[in-house]
Amino acid sequence: MAENNAFVVIGAGLIGICTALELTHRGCKVTLIDSGKPGRGASFGNAGFIASELVDPLSTPDTIRKAMPMLVNPHGALSIPLRNLHRSLPWMVRFAFSARSQAVARGRDALAQLLTTAVPAWQALLDRERLSNHLHRSHYMRVWERAQGKAAALAERNFYNDWGIEAQFAEREQVSALEPALDGQISHAVLLPNAHRLSDPYQVSQLLFKRFQERGGQFLQGHVESLRPNEHGVQLAVSGSKQLFDKAIICTGAHSSELLRSLNVTVPLMAERGYHLNLPSVKNLITGPICSAERNVFISPLQDGLRIVGFSELGGVTLPENPARYETLKHHLGALLPQTKPHLEQASRWMGMRPTLPDSLPVIDSLPHAPCIGFAFGHQHAGITLAATTSQLIADRMTKGVDAMNMTPFRINRF
Numbered sequence: 001m002a003e004n005n006a007f008v009v010i011g012a013g014l015i016g017i018c019t020a021l022e023l024t025h026r027g028c029k030v031t032l033i034d035s036g037k038p039g040r041g042a043s044f045g046n047a048g049f050i051a052s053e054l055v056d057p058l059s060t061p062d063t064i065r066k067a068m069p070m071l072v073n074p075h076g077a078l079s080i081p082l083r084n085l086h087r088s089l090p091w092m093v094r095f096a097f098s099a100r101s102q103a104v105a106r107g108r109d110a111l112a113q114l115l116t117t118a119v120p121a122w123q124a125l126l127d128r129e130r131l132s133n134h135l136h137r138s139h140y141m142r143v144w145e146r147a148q149g150k151a152a153a154l155a156e157r158n159f160y161n162d163w164g165i166e167a168q169f170a171e172r173e174q175v176s177a178l179e180p181a182l183d184g185q186i187s188h189a190v191l192l193p194n195a196h197r198l199s200d201p202y203q204v205s206q207l208l209f210k211r212f213q214e215r216g217g218q219f220l221q222g223h224v225e226s227l228r229p230n231e232h233g234v235q236l237a238v239s240g241s242k243q244l245f246d247k248a249i250i251c252t253g254a255h256s257s258e259l260l261r262s263l264n265v266t267v268p269l270m271a272e273r274g275y276h277l278n279l280p281s282v283k284n285l286i287t288g289p290i291c292s293a294e295r296n297v298f299i300s301p302l303q304d305g306l307r308i309v310g311f312s313e314l315g316g317v318t319l320p321e322n323p324a325r326y327e328t329l330k331h332h333l334g335a336l337l338p339q340t341k342p343h344l345e346q347a348s349r350w351m352g353m354r355p356t357l358p359d360s361l362p363v364i365d366s367l368p369h370a371p372c373i374g375f376a377f378g379h380q381h382a383g384i385t386l387a388a389t390t391s392q393l394i395a396d397r398m399t400k401g402v403d404a405m406n407m408t409p410f411r412i413n414r415f
């Protein structure tokens with residue numbers, strides 16, 4: 001075993017679990033710390049989709065143009081709670097600034113670089129852990145109910161093809177043939193025939209966490225209050241006690257800026273909140289994930305039932321959830337798949353916080369003046385997609401000091 005390899009990974013979401021597991025695989029001694037139970041943060045209730053096609057940053061001229069109609073629509077996907085405006089306003093200014101054409105072009109290159117590795121990285125990880133049956137390949141459709149959306153769908157198909165992503169335009173009949181449950185609702189779609197998803201993101205996180213423990217990884221439940229580099233390594237204050245490790249990696253998702261303050265590092269991170277309804281009694285209604293381009297909701301057929309997710313609520317980490325969001329999700333699901341209506345009242349509810357930076361890029365880096373501290377957070381809507389990729393990249397940096405790709409776009413000090 002190499003020297004200086006006692007790692008602490010802070011945050012047991014899917015990014016932290018994959019990172020901790022990767023480090024144990026490389027022979028490191030790893031402690032994984034979380035203030036709660038592993039996998040119960042944003043990694044719990046997401047749609048489990050491997051979104052390799054999310055090459056566009058969230059901030060583009062098109063997103064900015066659509067923001068106002070979404071805000072005024074009572075069932076719109078965007079919400080800016082007034083009680084968090086003092087935090088969301090500066091973030092939104094940076095977000096709007098990221099919609100400049102040069103910034104969008106840079107963002108696309110950086111995201112594409114990561115996203116092309118997402119499926120191979122998941123396949124390699126799950127094969128190695130003998131869990132490959134938890135990665136499913138299926139079609140994925142972005143659907144439109146109104147025929148006016150044909151030009152938008154064609155433009156989207158062309159965009160995907162330009163980025164090397166297989167995508168086709170599908171008329172109503174083809175959509176109905178692939179997903180009979182949508183019959184009559186849909187005008188047309190963009191069909192991605194080779195998409196991937198996890199069987200259930202929480203279940204996968206638990207299986208990977210178990211593998212981590214089987215490899216000798218330690219889990220400690222505790223809240224990390226601060227961390228500081230010193231001549232011996234990194235000192236953590238965890239739930240009132242002090243702990244020393246050789247190296248630390250911060251994987252604390254939407255909560256990362258709180259911890260970074262103890263390192264005098266500031267990042268403009270937003271907790272971009274999303275909601276889900278899960279219908280355990282609805283199984284096999286659809287065969288692949290479906291996203292409504294007009295309603296901005298995503299429906300995923302998971303192992304434990306049908307899940308609808310949606311919303312971009314710039315609510316930060318402290319506000320309570322807004323129950324009205326669940327009514328909106330019911331409204332959209334009932335309209336798209338009327339067969340679900342009898343099951344809507346029994347659906348389980350969940351709100352989670354996407355860690356989103358204004359340029360839509362994660363931070364995957366080490367601290368320039370103290371490289372014993374690493375970062376892997378800020379994966380916005382693609383943290384499940386990029387968990388396996390990120391774990392490789394941050395483990396390469398922290399164990400070997402090498403990078404497998406150009407990591408400049410993901411620097412901690414880029415803001």
Ligand SMILES: Cc1cc2nc3c(=O)[nH]c(=O)nc-3n(C[C@H](O)[C@H](O)[C@H](O)COP(=O)(O)OP(=O)(O)OC[C@H]3O[C@@H](n4cnc5c(N)ncnc54)[C@H](O)[C@@H]3O)c2cc1C
Nearest residue numbers: 011013015035041042043046047049224253274383384385
């Ligand atoms: C509705 C919704 C749908 C989504 N769908 C998808 C999808 O289909 N595909 C996709 O790729 N992504 C999706 N995402 C995004 C994805 O869920 C996130 O990007 C991802 O889960 C982030 O993982 P993480 O490990 O960084 O954070 P988290 O899972 O939130 O984990 C962070 C962990 O850090 C812990 N923590 C924080 N601070 C401390 C501290 N000081 N001390 C100790 N522990 C701490 C927390 O308790 C938590 O367990 C979706 C998100 C939402 C909300």
